[in-house]
Amino acid sequence: MLRMSMKMMGKRTLTRPFSSSGPFVRSGTWNFTLPPQPCSSSHHSLCSGSLHFNTLDDALSRFNQMLRMHPPPSTDEFAQVLTSITEMKHYSTVLSLSPQMDSFGIPPNFEILNILINSFCHLKRVNFGFSVLAKILKLGHEPNTATFNHLIRGLCAEGKIGEVIRSFDKIGWERFQPDEVTYETLTEGLYKQGPSCAVLPLGRIILKGGNRRFNLVAFSTIIDSLWTDTQLTKALNFLREMIITKGISPTITTSHSMIHTPCNSCEWKRVAMLVNETVQRKPVPDVVTYSVLVIAFSKEGDITKAHEVVDKMIQRGMEPDLVTYNVLMDGYCARSEIDGALKVFDFMVHKGCVPDECSYNILINGYCKIQCIDKAMHLFEEMCQQVNPNIMTYNTIIHGLCRDGELEAARDLFSNLSSKGLQPNVQTYKILIQDLCNRCLFDEVNKLLMEMDGNGCSPDQCTYNIIIHALLQNNETFRGLQLLEEMFARGFTIDSTTMTFLLKMFCDDGLDLSTRQLLDRLLTLKRNDSLCSC
Numbered sequence: 001m002l003r004m005s006m007k008m009m010g011k012r013t014l015t016r017p018f019s020s021s022g023p024f025v026r027s028g029t030w031n032f033t034l035p036p037q038p039c040s041s042s043h044h045s046l047c048s049g050s051l052h053f054n055t056l057d058d059a060l061s062r063f064n065q066m067l068r069m070h071p072p073p074s075t076d077e078f079a080q081v082l083t084s085i086t087e088m089k090h091y092s093t094v095l096s097l098s099p100q101m102d103s104f105g106i107p108p109n110f111e112i113l114n115i116l117i118n119s120f121c122h123l124k125r126v127n128f129g130f131s132v133l134a135k136i137l138k139l140g141h142e143p144n145t146a147t148f149n150h151l152i153r154g155l156c157a158e159g160k161i162g163e164v165i166r167s168f169d170k171i172g173w174e175r176f177q178p179d180e181v182t183y184e185t186l187t188e189g190l191y192k193q194g195p196s197c198a199v200l201p202l203g204r205i206i207l208k209g210g211n212r213r214f215n216l217v218a219f220s221t222i223i224d225s226l227w228t229d230t231q232l233t234k235a236l237n238f239l240r241e242m243i244i245t246k247g248i249s250p251t252i253t254t255s256h257s258m259i260h261t262p263c264n265s266c267e268w269k270r271v272a273m274l275v276n277e278t279v280q281r282k283p284v285p286d287v288v289t290y291s292v293l294v295i296a297f298s299k300e301g302d303i304t305k306a307h308e309v310v311d312k313m314i315q316r317g318m319e320p321d322l323v324t325y326n327v328l329m330d331g332y333c334a335r336s337e338i339d340g341a342l343k344v345f346d347f348m349v350h351k352g353c354v355p356d357e358c359s360y361n362i363l364i365n366g367y368c369k370i371q372c373i374d375k376a377m378h379l380f381e382e383m384c385q386q387v388n389p390n391i392m393t394y395n396t397i398i399h400g401l402c403r404d405g406e407l408e409a410a411r412d413l414f415s416n417l418s419s420k421g422l423q424p425n426v427q428t429y430k431i432l433i434q435d436l437c438n439r440c441l442f443d444e445v446n447k448l449l450m451e452m453d454g455n456g457c458s459p460d461q462c463t464y465n466i467i468i469h470a471l472l473q474n475n476e477t478f479r480g481l482q483l484l485e486e487m488f489a490r491g492f493t494i495d496s497t498t499m500t501f502l503l504k505m506f507c508d509d510g511l512d513l514s515t516r517q518l519l520d521r522l523l524t525l526k527r528n529d530s531l532c533s534c
Contacts, residue, residue: 053084075109082115091119110141121154149181156189291324298331333366357387368400402435437470461492472501481518
């Protein structure tokens with residue numbers, strides 16, 4: 001019986017691998033036998049060489065040949081074959097070959113166990129990777145950096161960045177020394193994850209490594225994540241920690257995040273104080289550090305200090321970039337000091353810094369803000385000769401024309417958007433609808449509302465509230481309530497102004513029966529929705 005079994009085993013051939021979900025996986029565990037015996041001298045030449053294969057079939061053929069050898073080659077050569085298959089990205093194949101080895105009495109060594117972890121993690125089955133890690137520890141092996149890198153990559157690939165902290169706290173971070181692959185994997189994981197409670201602890205792990213390249217990337221990623229998630233206190237505290245204790249300066253990415261994040265003046269004052277402290281500590285602050293300081297002062301409303309920083313940059317031989325100039329111009333326009341913004345614009349051009357659409361948009365908005373629509377239009381025409389206006393430009397001009405009573409001109413610009421290769425967005429429609437509501441042109445408002453849905457640009461909550469408020473204010477009660485019903489059906493809620501009108505109407509004894517019934521039904525619906533949300 002034993003001879004028959006051995007004879008059948010000797011004739012056993014290897015076929016194409018089965019799926020990675022095959023029978024060798026049982027409840028997240030992996031069964032192995034004892035470690036292999038050392039390679040015999042007769043196979044020394046096979047063990048010492050490096051194996052490379054052009055195709056998967058070549059690798060499988062060699063693997064099958066090795067299984068039939070008596071005695072079999074060492075596990076080192078099997079590891080080389082599996083490594084070659086892994087490099088071809090046939091991870092399921094690797095997982096199906098290991099049980100074949102086991103059935104022939106050739107259990108995996110530490111290198112093969114690492115290969116199995118790598119394959120499981122690439123297939124997004126990191127839980128089985130941790131089962132193999134448990135086997136490594138049970139056999140008395142010490143995991144190396146590659147082992148942990150595979151598992152970290154697997155967790156990041158599955159979007160489980162927070163699990164990195166919990167899992168490795170249990171294992172012990174002191175077991176391995178992170179390398180560049182570790183830092184790169186963690187940084188990429190942070191970037192893809194976005195705002196997360198794991199951002200700060202993982203960031204500190206990266207920054208412990210002392211690798212300047214990854215320090216800068218991780219620094220920017222962490223600040224960007226916290227800033228865009230409006231965790232501004234954490235962002236500022238981390239900014240202080242890194243600048244003061246690590247000497248790492250903000251990057252272009254950091255400054256861009258800061259520009260586009262709404263903060264109150266108190267928060268910008270904290271940013272200004274922190275970065276100003278950095279400038280005082282560093283022998284030669286860099287361009288980005290100064291740029292962040294300009295942003296902070298401009299957002300805070302202290303344009304004088306912002307301008308002083310730019311002057312200091314120039315005195316030190318540094319050239320402010322386009323973002324810095326744009327922020328400075330925006331600071332002037334926010335104070336309605338358009339002449340100051342124009343001086344910055346002219347100086348920027350004189351220094352060879354080419355303005356972009358954002359530069360022109362800032363100035364055009366500045367003119368519209370002080371109701372100088374003629375000058376805004378003149379600058380708009382100049383802009384068209386230099387750069388292509390974007391939808392933000394047109395929104396600003398259309399809004400300025402509406403405010404100046406030039407509805408026909410605004411309509412013309414709106415109707416010509418498609419010829420410019422642009423599509424109106426919700427803000428574009430909202431600007432026109434607001435002006436039409438002010439003029440009680442509700443039939444035209446209704447056409448625009450239908451057009452929005454037809455163009456795939458559905459009205460938002462604010463759009464509905466603008467129209468409903470105008471209808472109710474102008475005694476178009478039934479039309480307003482019908483639109484309110486549509487608004488509720490889309491899951492939107494009314495603002496405080498609209499609610500005030502509805503309550504006044506509810507107390508009005510002059511409402512006809514059908515209108516009162518509709519109003520009563522809508523208010524009941526609104527009250528029930530509020531209770532559900534609680």
